[in-house]
Amino acid sequence: MGDLKDFQKLVISNASHVKGLKVGDKAPDFTLPNALGKEVSLSELLKFGVVVIKFYRGEWCPICNLDLKEVQSKLPDITSLGASFLAISPQNPDEALTAKEKNSLDFEVLSDAHQKVIKAYNLQFDPGEDYHARRDLTLLNGDGSKTLPVPATFIINTDQIIEAAHVEANYTERMGVSEILSVLKDLANKK
Numbered sequence: 001m002g003d004l005k006d007f008q009k010l011v012i013s014n015a016s017h018v019k020g021l022k023v024g025d026k027a028p029d030f031t032l033p034n035a036l037g038k039e040v041s042l043s044e045l046l047k048f049g050v051v052v053i054k055f056y057r058g059e060w061c062p063i064c065n066l067d068l069k070e071v072q073s074k075l076p077d078i079t080s081l082g083a084s085f086l087a088i089s090p091q092n093p094d095e096a097l098t099a100k101e102k103n104s105l106d107f108e109v110l111s112d113a114h115q116k117v118i119k120a121y122n123l124q125f126d127p128g129e130d131y132h133a134r135r136d137l138t139l140l141n142g143d144g145s146k147t148l149p150v151p152a153t154f155i156i157n158t159d160q161i162i163e164a165a166h167v168e169a170n171y172t173e174r175m176g177v178s179e180i181l182s183v184l185k186d187l188a189n190k191k
Contacts, residue, residue: 020167028120035097049082059099113142
């Protein structure tokens with residue numbers, strides 16, 4: 001067990017410099033394919049309300065899957081507050097479809113195979129050679145790269161401004177649904 005803990009510490013250390021975009025920053029627009037290859041655009045979704053984005057490592061990540069399932073369990077609460085929800089990984093649409101089906105997700109799971117959006121949100125990092133010796137990211141990532149996004153959540157208002165951001169090098173710590181709902185309720189009350 002100590003070996004796994006040491007490994008986790010090393011991965012977290014390799015991601016510790018990644019800070020992501022901040023509250024108040026303008027969220028970069030993007031258009032990415034969903035699990036069925038249909039293009040989904042942030043700016044189009046913002047016409048209908050607030051957008052919540054979760055960047056995750058991939059469908060192979062058990063912590064990511066638990067996080068996405070938690071969101072799914074509260075998706076009606078999120079949408080009742082006028083928000084859309086997106087999940088983005090560096091995998092191909094086929095793996096996005098696997099994640100969607102495996103976790104019975106009713107929200108869009110998008111493929112950022114070339115990690116352009118991950119880079120634009122300042123989330124990309126290299127987990128290190130020890131990590132690569134254990135997991136071949138070149139087989140998992142859409143572009144065959146060895147980099148990952150630091151798991152992150154952004155809540156973006158209709159003016160494309162980030163209202164809440166959670167970027168955490170420790171991939172076991174995510175912005176929970178209760179916190180997302182709290183921010184969405186505050187935004188709804190400001191209207």
